[in-house]
Amino acid sequence: MIVKILVMVSAVLLNTYLVAADSPVKPPTAQTVLKTLNKAHPRLILTDKRLAELKELMKHDDLLKKCYKDVLKQADDYCTRPPVKYKKIGPRLLSVSRECVNRVYALGLAWRLTGKEKYAAKAKENLLAVCAFKDWNPPHFLDTAEMSHAVGVGYDWLFDYLDAESRGKIRTGLINNGLKPGLVLYKGGGTWEVKSFYNWNQVCNGGLIIGALAIAETDPEYARRIVPSAVKLLPRALATYAPDGAWPEGPGYWGYATMYTAYVLAALNTALGDDFGLSQIKGLSETGLFPIYTAGPTGLFFNFADAPENRRLSSNPSLFWLARRFDKPMFAEVQREMLSKYRASPRDFIWYVSKGKKSPAPTLDKYFRGPVEVAVFRSAWNDPNALFVAVKAGYSKVNHSHLDIGNFVIDALGVRWARDLGMEDYNMPGYSNSPIYRIRSISHNVPVLAGKDQRSDGKARITTFKTGRSDGLAVLDLSSAYKDHARNVTRGVATVGGRRGVLIQDEFEITKPCEVAWGMTTDAKIAVDKAGRAVLTLGGKKMTAQILSPEGAVFTVESAEQKPPQKTNKGVKRLMIRLKKQKGDVRITVIFSPQWPKGKQPISPSPLKPLSEW
Numbered sequence: 001m002i003v004k005i006l007v008m009v010s011a012v013l014l015n016t017y018l019v020a021a022d023s024p025v026k027p028p029t030a031q032t033v034l035k036t037l038n039k040a041h042p043r044l045i046l047t048d049k050r051l052a053e054l055k056e057l058m059k060h061d062d063l064l065k066k067c068y069k070d071v072l073k074q075a076d077d078y079c080t081r082p083p084v085k086y087k088k089i090g091p092r093l094l095s096v097s098r099e100c101v102n103r104v105y106a107l108g109l110a111w112r113l114t115g116k117e118k119y120a121a122k123a124k125e126n127l128l129a130v131c132a133f134k135d136w137n138p139p140h141f142l143d144t145a146e147m148s149h150a151v152g153v154g155y156d157w158l159f160d161y162l163d164a165e166s167r168g169k170i171r172t173g174l175i176n177n178g179l180k181p182g183l184v185l186y187k188g189g190g191t192w193e194v195k196s197f198y199n200w201n202q203v204c205n206g207g208l209i210i211g212a213l214a215i216a217e218t219d220p221e222y223a224r225r226i227v228p229s230a231v232k233l234l235p236r237a238l239a240t241y242a243p244d245g246a247w248p249e250g251p252g253y254w255g256y257a258t259m260y261t262a263y264v265l266a267a268l269n270t271a272l273g274d275d276f277g278l279s280q281i282k283g284l285s286e287t288g289l290f291p292i293y294t295a296g297p298t299g300l301f302f303n304f305a306d307a308p309e310n311r312r313l314s315s316n317p318s319l320f321w322l323a324r325r326f327d328k329p330m331f332a333e334v335q336r337e338m339l340s341k342y343r344a345s346p347r348d349f350i351w352y353v354s355k356g357k358k359s360p361a362p363t364l365d366k367y368f369r370g371p372v373e374v375a376v377f378r379s380a381w382n383d384p385n386a387l388f389v390a391v392k393a394g395y396s397k398v399n400h401s402h403l404d405i406g407n408f409v410i411d412a413l414g415v416r417w418a419r420d421l422g423m424e425d426y427n428m429p430g431y432s433n434s435p436i437y438r439i440r441s442i443s444h445n446v447p448v449l450a451g452k453d454q455r456s457d458g459k460a461r462i463t464t465f466k467t468g469r470s471d472g473l474a475v476l477d478l479s480s481a482y483k484d485h486a487r488n489v490t491r492g493v494a495t496v497g498g499r500r501g502v503l504i505q506d507e508f509e510i511t512k513p514c515e516v517a518w519g520m521t522t523d524a525k526i527a528v529d530k531a532g533r534a535v536l537t538l539g540g541k542k543m544t545a546q547i548l549s550p551e552g553a554v555f556t557v558e559s560a561e562q563k564p565p566q567k568t569n570k571g572v573k574r575l576m577i578r579l580k581k582q583k584g585d586v587r588i589t590v591i592f593s594p595q596w597p598k599g600k601q602p603i604s605p606s607p608l609k610p611l612s613e614w
Helices: 011-014 048-058 061-077 094-114 118-131 141-157 164-185 201-216 220-241 250-272 289-293 317-328 329-339 346-352
Strands: 002-004 366-368 374-378 388-392 407-414 415-418 459-467 472-477 488-498 503-524 526-527 534-538 541-551 555-558 573-594
Touching: 002 415, 011 164, 011 573, 048 061, 048 346, 061 118, 061 329, 061 346, 094 118, 094 141, 094 201, 094 346, 118 141, 118 164, 118 220, 141 164, 141 201, 164 201, 164 220, 201 250, 250 289, 289 329, 289 366, 317 329, 366 459, 366 534, 374 459, 374 472, 374 488, 388 488, 407 573, 415 534, 415 541, 415 573, 472 555, 526 573
Parallel strands: none
Antiparallel strands: 002 459, 366 374, 374 388, 388 407, 407 415, 415 503, 459 472, 472 488, 488 503, 503 573, 526 534, 534 541, 541 573, 555 573
């Protein structure tokens, strides 16, 4: 299969999405939105009917029983803790809001499962504590939205337990600290928090919808004003999943954005019986593939943008929600595998999908289109030692992006050889007004011209993608990011030797004489042998890197370590090629050859071809 990309469509997507006449989204009006309201409690996300189904299923499903035990263990732990306190870290109250969300779900679910008053009492204590806060930090509205979500769910789930006085205090706190500040965001068509194309949209609109629906029978004016406005604005972010389900903020923020997508769409359906077409927006039904494909066989994500280099092997309950909503059993299979090894969250229990007919094996390679394009290649699934390489294109001004167009990672032999350092601490002093090493091009696996970072307005696209039984490849046009010093810059990434190695080839048309630096970040120990090859050693495994062009180029080793307050990157190195005073046509080609177990032949490089012939 060959895909040719002729037009850069991501900017159009990000700047022109509207709820058009042919859109699947049909927002309600203030007059109609509550006509189908389920006036009973609980009505948000987990109904009593669904809970009864889960209790019955648990009698025969051992993994669901494990989820149940995990939830009770979390709830028991929360019962030993004092209620959450108002505490800012920098400008953010977010850790407090998120802690409240986690406590409400664990304690509320434990009470509904067991009927034990200790869980309800502790949940009530936390709800009354946060509703007595002076505010929920509206200048950083994610904090306000998450707390509105927590309090809305807590009020709804514990409604029958709460006395009239407690209900009144919780409603007052929710209205004054959450919904009233939220209404300000919708004036004049909406502020950026609710109009964003990224995670802020789902979190802010979702948290406010959930809070408003929780009290809709007593205070309907908030739902009538918030829900129609939020449903009109949510498509701006949900359209960002199009066309293939990728999320441009990277796999870390995919988890955050998609979890809130699941929260809000689930709440709309359980409370109103309708998500108004939001779940039909193109790309959402496929987005579960994104974290699956961008996790390497090591379990580490291709962590571009502000994404930590976390292992995939943890709870991601939105995969269950996606599997249920779109009948995608593979998503549920992946999440069940994770839950068999790691602790479940309450959301895993709520959205759990039991084992069914096994899905066909996914393809080895995947091309995700969208605002940030990604190509992923591997030699096998379910083999921790498999070869894996992923590369990204995209737009450098996407939210949470780094100056990393063309960045790649490599896994093989159970080791991550070429890595992305990931995100810096947002609360680091000077974060917003000083150069951050982890964001700059010089820390990523990308070319650097004249010692300068890529342009912040750079755009790149994947011009060629090929996948076959033996190998796969992608070619990227990076020219826009380097136009101060080059007319054209292209990068090719390919698996070679029957998916036993990786070839990286960069071609430049340099217009101003400058140094061309090729770099790769790695945790490996590096030794350059007499033949000029770099021998990388990590975790008792070895991989060699060989320069195929230009003739005479050599590897050097530099440090990626930094001084506090930045993360220090202790022991991390940069494998480098530096070409001085280059002009005109330049090509750098490097082949990576893992030292596979005996029986696999070493890779013999094929004659080089220009990227135009790949």
